[in-house]
Amino acid sequence: MDDKIEFENNITIKIKSIIISDSALSYGERNSFEKFIVRLDRGESFEEAVEQLLTNFHRLEENQEYSLSPNSKKIYDELIERYGIPEKKETHVFYNGGYRKLSNTQWFWTMLFFTLLIVLAWTGRLNFLFDFLEKYLK
Incomplete structure (x- = not known):
């Protein structure tokens, strides 16, 4: 000590x-x-x-x-x-015309959403997502 x-x-x-x-x-x-x-x-x-x-x-x-x-x-x-080198706690992302800070969990969910969106668009199931959102968000 x-x-x-x-x-x-x-x-x-x-x-x-x-x-x-x-x-x-x-x-x-x-x-x-x-x-x-x-x-x-x-x-x-x-x-x-x-x-x-x-x-x-x-x-x-x-x-x-x-x-x-x-x-x-x-x-x-x-x-x-x-x-040791401290871990990075925030990620900076440029969107909506500004530079934003995202925590690691926010970054994870954002990337998961975009990945899901790209996969749905690539497989042609994007209309399924829009129908789902229209049905359950009303």
Whole structure:
């Protein structure tokens, strides 16, 4: 247990010193680090705060032209080694002229519906679906 607390304190101290002294941080990296510290100050557990930090850094690493700054990359690698990459909880879909967030269950049901719709159209049974909807939705 002491090793875990020591690791958490060590990471927190490193992050605070990086926020203060590293001029190579991008806005996204600095913002992610600051949100991490605020979450800890609010009383969230270290694991919850780290999960959000890793999610933000994973997203930054995918989207940025340039990779993470060297100090951020070291912290990211240490945390990934210990906690792993967090699972994606939302999927972004473009429909109805907007970019929407869907949870994994919403994504599943949407894809199931579209798959069913395509199979019914392909087999020529789409009229069956329309008749069913007309009969039971009245």
